[in-house]
Amino acid sequence: MKNCRKIKNKLVDFYYKELAEEDTADVAAHIKNCPVCAIELKVISSVLEKISIIKRPKLPGSLYPLIKAGLEKRISSLAFKIWRAPFAVSFGLLIILSVFSNNQNISPVRKIEVCDELLVSIALRECCKNNVKTESLNLNILSDDVFLDENIRGL
Amino acid sequence: MIDKKDEDGLLVEGLRAGEESAFRLLVEKYQTRAFSVAFGYIKDVEGAKDVVQESFIRIYEKIKSFKGDSKFYTWYYRILVNLCMDAMRKGKRTAAFSIFMVGESRNKEYNLNIRESEKEEPEKKYAAKVLSKKIENGLDQLSVREKQVFELKHYQGFRIREVADIMEIKEGTVRTLLHRAVHKLKKFLKDGGL
Numbered sequence: 449m450k451n452c453r454k455i456k457n458k459l460v461d462f463y464y465k466e467l468a469e470e471d472t473a474d475v476a477a478h479i480k481n482c483p484v485c486a487i488e489l490k491v492i493s494s495v496l497e498k499i500s501i502i503k504r505p506k507l508p509g510s511l512y513p514l515i516k517a518g519l520e521k522r523i524s525s526l527a528f529k530i531w532r533a534p535f536a537v538s539f540g541l542l543i544i545l546s547v548f549s550n551n552q553n554i555s556p557v558r559k560i561e562v563c564d565e566l567l568v569s570i571a572l573r574e575c576c577k578n579n580v581k582t583e584s585l586n587l588n589i590l591s592d593d594v595f596l597d598e599n600i601r602g603l
Numbered sequence: 604m605i606d607k608k609d610e611d612g613l614l615v616e617g618l619r620a621g622e623e624s625a626f627r628l629l630v631e632k633y634q635t636r637a638f639s640v641a642f643g644y645i646k647d648v649e650g651a652k653d654v655v656q657e658s659f660i661r662i663y664e665k666i667k668s669f670k671g672d673s674k675f676y677t678w679y680y681r682i683l684v685n686l687c688m689d690a691m692r693k694g695k696r697t698a699a700f701s702i703f704m705v706g707e708s709r710n711k712e713y714n715l716n717i718r719e720s721e722k723e724e725p726e727k728k729y730a731a732k733v734l735s736k737k738i739e740n741g742l743d744q745l746s747v748r749e750k751q752v753f754e755l756k757h758y759q760g761f762r763i764r765e766v767a768d769i770m771e772i773k774e775g776t777v778r779t780l781l782h783r784a785v786h787k788l789k790k791f792l793k794d795g796g797l
Binding site for chain 2: 457460461464466491492495496498499500501504505506507508510511512514515516518522
């Protein structure tokens with residue numbers, strides 16, 4: 449029949465009762481008069497019934513206690529994480545500070561960073577007075593070359 | 604009398620307000636079908652329970668982001684299906700996509716749900732097992748999306764529109780996938796002499 453192709457495309461929907469009222473009436477009317485489509489519908493029905501032979505398992509009891517326990521666990525774990533965050537930051541800062549201060553203390557060379565010419569000259573004179581070798585000082589002196597020459601030469 | 608939509612709406616509002624009773628009612632309303640859907644993917648009772656548990660925890664956590672543009676249950680099943688897909692991908696619980704896995708100790712509860720007739724006579728039981736195995740092989744011929752559509756439509760009884768909402772695809776695509784699945788199964792069972 450002319451309409452068979454069109455009807456065959458609707459048979460699965462017809463089986464599942466998913467067609468609009470008008471389409472359902474069309475398919476039903478067609479099937480009455482078309483043995484080919486009627487057989488096709490029978491085959492589809494048979495396949496889907498066979499597939500249904502095994503049912504899905506039924507849920508054995510309520511899952512609510514399990515879900516509630518899981519949720520409480522999740523919430524307490526989240527609270528712990530939130531509590532842990534500032535602790536972790538403080539701990540990290542402590543580590544950084546201790547490393548930094550250790551670095552300063554154990555440095556074999558005393559570091560002085562000065563920009564003030566007066567302070568530099570005082571420091572150098574103090575070194576001379578106390579017999580401290582200038583090599584042990586790592587001086588980063590930001591001043592003009594003439595000033596440096598004069599002071600270094602003077603030691 | 605409160606209809607389904609209004610009932611869900613009230614429960615969602617209750618959950619947003621932090622009412623435990625609303626959450627409990629939502630769980631009790633959807634857990635059975637959710638478990639069935641999850642089992643369809645995971646094929647393992649304990650694994651399905653884990654996924655359902657996680658899905659409800661997500662609901663609790665994300666309820667404030669649910670704007671009500673779609674129905675609550677399609678939103679929920681979408682979360683559930685995504686979790687099932689993740690579990691399948693991770694392969695933690697299942698070795699293969701096998702809808703009719705029987706005989707494993709973990710699935711005792713599942714086995715008890717096989718039709719009563721199967722338990723009555725050994726011949727029938729054997730025949731049902733053979734048929735199950737053949738059907739299982741037939742379902743393995745389907746693509747992942749065909750299986751998903753077929754599972755939601757045939758085993759869970761969702762409407763095509765609902766399947767489309769859950770899978771976030773068009774209704775026409777659902778119909779096409781469903782038709783393909785049924786015709787592949789028909790061909791497979793026919794070739795297998797069933």
